[in-house]
Structure formats: C-alpha cells, structure tokens
Amino acid sequence: MPDKDPNLCQEKAFSSFYTEHLQAASNFAFYKCGDSASALDLVQEAFSKLWENCASVDVLKAKTYLFTSINNLFLNTIRHHKVVMNYAKERPYLDRDNQDPEYLLREEEFKSQLLKAIDELSDAQKEVFLLNRIEGKKYREIAELLDVSQKTVEKHMSAALKTLRTKFGNI
Known part of the structure; x- marks a missing residue:
C-alpha cells in the first residue's frame, strides 16, 4: 500500500480496521455492561460514530477513539437508566391521583x-x-x-x- 496511514474514510481501510478490532471492542463492551445484546448495540453505535467522524479521527488514534466511544455510550446508557428509574420512583402510576x-x-x-x-x-x-x-x-x-x-x-x-x-x- 503506497499510503503509510490509510484514511479511515476509505471503505477498504475502515473494513480492515473493523475486522481487526471487532472482537476486542465486543469483549470490552461486554465487560462494561455484562449483556451481549447491549454490548453489540454499543459496539455498533461506536463503529457507526467512528465512520461518521472518520475524516476528523487520526488513524493512529482510531482504536482509542473506538474504545472511548464505547465507554461514553455505556455511561450515557447508565445515566439514562437512572433518569428513567428516578422518574418511575416518583410517578409509579400515572393515575395515582x-x-x-x-x-x-x-x-x-x-x-x-x-x-x-x-x-x-x-x-x-x-x-x-x-x-x-x-x-x-x-x-x-x-x-x-x-x-x-x-x-x-x-x-x-x-x-x-x-x-x-x-x-x-x-x-
């Protein structure tokens, strides 16, 4: 390959990056959330986010970007879950009145x-x-x-x- 650092916006380079890091990203996401379906969702969302921002992500920092995205998406999910739980505690029945x-x-x-x-x-x-x-x-x-x-x-x-x-x- 003539270009030392391929651009992630190139489909072939992204596909190669995806194949190389999918298992590690899946393992990390499963470690974070403990549920394979949720882990798969986190990984898909993180790769999607990486693809959307491929032009601004340095290929040498793409793995860090991917894992940071998974972690942040997981934390956002937890925050959302807390909000839902707090709301459910405050208003368990809509017709309580x-x-x-x-x-x-x-x-x-x-x-x-x-x-x-x-x-x-x-x-x-x-x-x-x-x-x-x-x-x-x-x-x-x-x-x-x-x-x-x-x-x-x-x-x-x-x-x-x-x-x-x-x-x-x-x-």
Missing part, C-alpha cells in the same frame, strides 16, 4: 418498610436481590457479573428472600 388516599398511604408505608428491609440485607444479598428482582438479570448473568459461582448467587438470593419473607410474609 384517582386512587384512594388510604391505599396510597399504606402503599408508601409498605414501600418504605421494604426499602428499609432490603437495605438491612448483607451487601452480597442486597446486590444479588437488586440485580435479579429490579434489573431482571438471571442468576447466571449475576454470577458472571460478580465473578462468583451460580450456587453462591442462589445461596445469597435464597437467604435474602427468607429474610424478607420473615418480615413481610410470602412475597
């Missing part, structure tokens, strides 16, 4: 007691419980994320549920 005030009061009291009970769980139990029941992750995913065995996750979840059932009855 039409509900019985006594029911709303009991619901708030129960929610407060439940949050307190969850907070009193051990750190490991709390983390496993929240990842499973709030974020919807499977035991296998939690085990990979926390770098423990699936049996350990099951043990923590069982202990957390036992503690909560003792306080609240059958959940």
Whole structure:
C-alpha cells in the first residue's frame, strides 16, 4: 500500500480496521455492561460514530477513539437508566391521583418498610436481590457479573428472600 496511514474514510481501510478490532471492542463492551445484546448495540453505535467522524479521527488514534466511544455510550446508557428509574420512583402510576388516599398511604408505608428491609440485607444479598428482582438479570448473568459461582448467587438470593419473607410474609 503506497499510503503509510490509510484514511479511515476509505471503505477498504475502515473494513480492515473493523475486522481487526471487532472482537476486542465486543469483549470490552461486554465487560462494561455484562449483556451481549447491549454490548453489540454499543459496539455498533461506536463503529457507526467512528465512520461518521472518520475524516476528523487520526488513524493512529482510531482504536482509542473506538474504545472511548464505547465507554461514553455505556455511561450515557447508565445515566439514562437512572433518569428513567428516578422518574418511575416518583410517578409509579400515572393515575395515582384517582386512587384512594388510604391505599396510597399504606402503599408508601409498605414501600418504605421494604426499602428499609432490603437495605438491612448483607451487601452480597442486597446486590444479588437488586440485580435479579429490579434489573431482571438471571442468576447466571449475576454470577458472571460478580465473578462468583451460580450456587453462591442462589445461596445469597435464597437467604435474602427468607429474610424478607420473615418480615413481610410470602412475597
């Protein structure tokens, strides 16, 4: 190739860069988010962003740009998730104004007691419980994320549920 530093805007150069860095980028994204579908979305978005900005990205810094983009996209996803969760906490029901005030009061009291009970769980139990029941992750995913065995996750979840059932009855 006569040009030492090919331009990423050239389809052949970009394709070569893509092939060379796809697996590492996918592994990095999976490490960040722990979900292969989300990781694939992050990688695709980052490569798309690199392609859109290929003229302004130095080919020698393209790998750094790619991984920084993946990291920033992941952080943006987390920020967005926090906003959605905060909104859901503040307005869990759109028609709450039409509900019985006594029911709303009991619901708030129960929610407060439940949050307190969850907070009193051990750190490991709390983390496993929240990842499973709030974020919807499977035991296998939690085990990979926390770098423990699936049996350990099951043990923590069982202990957390036992503690909560003792306080609240059958959940």
